[in-house]
Amino acid sequence: MDFFKTKVLSNQKISSDIFVINVPNHYDKILPGQFFMLKSWDDHLPLFRPISVYNVENDLISFMYRIVGSGTANLANLKKGNPIEILGPLGNGFPVGQENGTIALVGGGVGIPPLFETAKQLKKMGNIVHVFLGYKDELFGFEEFENIADAIFIACENGSEGYKGYITDIFDPKIYNAVFTCGPEVMMYKVRDKCSQLNIPSWLSMEKHMACGVGACLVCNCDTIHGTKRACKDGPVFLGSDIL
Amino acid sequence: MNRLETTINGVKFKNPVIAASGCFGFGREYNELYDVSILGGISSKGLTLEPRQGNKGMRVWETPSGMLNSVGLQNPGVPKFIADELPWMEKLGNVIIANLGGSLIEDYLNGIMLLNETNVDFIELNISCPNVKTGGMALGIKNDIAFEAVKLAKNVSKKPLMVKLSPNAENIVEMAKACEEAGADSLSLVNTFKGMAVDVKNRKPVFNNVYAGLSGAAIKPLALRMVHEVSKNVAIPVIGLGGIYSVEDIIEFIMVGASAVQIGTVNFSHPTIAPSLIKGLEDYCINENINNIMEIKGII
Numbered sequence: 178m179d180f181f182k183t184k185v186l187s188n189q190k191i192s193s194d195i196f197v198i199n200v201p202n203h204y205d206k207i208l209p210g211q212f213f214m215l216k217s218w219d220d221h222l223p224l225f226r227p228i229s230v231y232n233v234e235n236d237l238i239s240f241m242y243r244i245v246g247s248g249t250a251n252l253a254n255l256k257k258g259n260p261i262e263i264l265g266p267l268g269n270g271f272p273v274g275q276e277n278g279t280i281a282l283v284g285g286g287v288g289i290p291p292l293f294e295t296a297k298q299l300k301k302m303g304n305i306v307h308v309f310l311g312y313k314d315e316l317f318g319f320e321e322f323e324n325i326a327d328a329i330f331i332a333c334e335n336g337s338e339g340y341k342g343y344i345t346d347i348f349d350p351k352i353y354n355a356v357f358t359c360g361p362e363v364m365m366y367k368v369r370d371k372c373s374q375l376n377i378p379s380w381l382s383m384e385k386h387m388a389c390g391v392g393a394c395l396v397c398n399c400d401t402i403h404g405t406k407r408a409c410k411d412g413p414v415f416l417g418s419d420i421l
Numbered sequence: 422m423n424r425l426e427t428t429i430n431g432v433k434f435k436n437p438v439i440a441a442s443g444c445f446g447f448g449r450e451y452n453e454l455y456d457v458s459i460l461g462g463i464s465s466k467g468l469t470l471e472p473r474q475g476n477k478g479m480r481v482w483e484t485p486s487g488m489l490n491s492v493g494l495q496n497p498g499v500p501k502f503i504a505d506e507l508p509w510m511e512k513l514g515n516v517i518i519a520n521l522g523g524s525l526i527e528d529y530l531n532g533i534m535l536l537n538e539t540n541v542d543f544i545e546l547n548i549s550c551p552n553v554k555t556g557g558m559a560l561g562i563k564n565d566i567a568f569e570a571v572k573l574a575k576n577v578s579k580k581p582l583m584v585k586l587s588p589n590a591e592n593i594v595e596m597a598k599a600c601e602e603a604g605a606d607s608l609s610l611v612n613t614f615k616g617m618a619v620d621v622k623n624r625k626p627v628f629n630n631v632y633a634g635l636s637g638a639a640i641k642p643l644a645l646r647m648v649h650e651v652s653k654n655v656a657i658p659v660i661g662l663g664g665i666y667s668v669e670d671i672i673e674f675i676m677v678g679a680s681a682v683q684i685g686t687v688n689f690s691h692p693t694i695a696p697s698l699i700k701g702l703e704d705y706c707i708n709e710n711i712n713n714i715m716e717i718k719g720i721i
Contacts, residue, residue: 220666221485222483223483225690386479388481389688389689392446392450393444395466398476405475405495
């Protein structure tokens with residue numbers, strides 16, 4: 178982990194409110210499912226925004242994010258060469274290397290991007306990877322999975338593409354050795370519950386509001402069977418059966 | 422020449438910059454970013470006698486130039502602090518302040534007795550946490566309740582007792598005087614201001630406890646005023662905090678009477694700011710031809 182003041186390499190709009198920002202990579206190791214704290218504004222907005230890693234290349238790190246408030250709106254305005262502050266890599270990441278075999282990745286909305294780097298790393302280690310992607314209306318970021326995943330399933334709530342409804346409607350965990358999921362809590366809990374019934378391990382990436390990002394301030398609380406845990410330091414990825 | 426040295430209750434700080442309680446854990450996390458032993462001191466995460474899991478639901482909300490928090494004193498408890506965190510903090514060599522809160526006065530006193538037998542340099546008595554429904558807040562608001570609590574704490578404490586005041590006190594100057602009279606060795610102020618945020622979409626308060634504590638640059642002018650008022654009315658040392666973001670902010674707090682300062686929320690937006698604040702203070706002294714920063718203490 179370090180705190181790095183750098184410059185934006187590119188920042189591209191890929192759908193009506195989804196962007197991909199690239200920054201230089203000077204890190205030895207970034208694990209899939211880890212995140213960075215990003216900030217490109219002065220102290221009127223005092224907090225960084227935690228954004229999960231979407232893609233890692235030798236010379237760059239990509240983050241895919243949605244405009245949801247003033248921080249991400251500021252990020253969306255950045256141009257090539259603009260200054261940006263990044264703190265990371267943070268958190269534990271998905272247990273790639275620990276879980277092996279046929280792995281399902283279940284993503285919803287902006288929970289989908291961290292599954293891309295995860296799929297890449299899982300494939301590098303020889304696993305079979307099936308990807309389940311759930312959208313509300315507009316699709317984004319699914320084409321990149323086509324060259325990597327062994328199967329892709331898409332659900333869209335408005336029926337514009339793939340199955341009409343929730344991704345959890347069509348997700349059946351029974352053929353998988355493990356399931357990694359990231360997205361709305363209600364979706365992840367449904368995935369977790371389906372896995373629990375079949376004794377299949379599920380790993381959930383919890384999204385919480387954060388302040389420090391490093392484990393000092395204790396505001397990103399996750400209730401687990403082991404007590405209150407920090408999403409930023411003890412997570413963001415937790416074993417589904419540990420989450421209350 | 423040590424331009425930044427300051428002494429409070431006989432304890433020497435190598436510089437007046439202290440990490441504030443609740444914003445710095447026990448120092449381990451920020452030590453991954455820089456050597457935290459350069460700080461004058463570290464005030465621990467708010468401790469209670471027994472471990473606490475803290476508040477449920479949302480705990481943080483960003484506001485213009487500030488943030489609301491509702492952590493609710495999540496901590497490992499005093500015994501676990503002494504066993505697991507203190508040995509590490511002792512190795513740093515800077516001043517260790519054990520911040521102690523609670524709901525029951527007995528818990529405060531038992532916590533102090535355990536800390537008496539350790540190498541902590543100060544006990545910072547948190548009589549002002551806005552995020553615990555019983556205890557803390559009433560203590561911090563009513564002068565007579567604070568007086569009794571501080572008096573009992575002072576009777577058992579073998580360590581210098583720094584009492585952390587709430588800006589939500591009915592009258593901050595009278596509160597400070599009551600704590601001084603009860604035996605407080607020093608005062609730190611201010612804790613967070615009681616605030617609120619509304620989740621408009623769901624038509625309910627953001628926080629389960631409804632109210633939460635406001636910190637950050639937004640509160641600095643209010644905190645500065647309170648440190649000024651209190652410093653003029655007590656003889657014991659005052660440690661200033663509340664929205665410090667720059668070297669100039671620190672100098673302002675010292676000029677209005679602070680013997681040291683604490684930095685809290687700023688660590689979240691500027692995680693490596695402490696070393697530059699300390700260097701900036703040193704540069705200020707050199708440029709202003711000041712032998713020791715305390716020469717400007719209370720000049721306003």
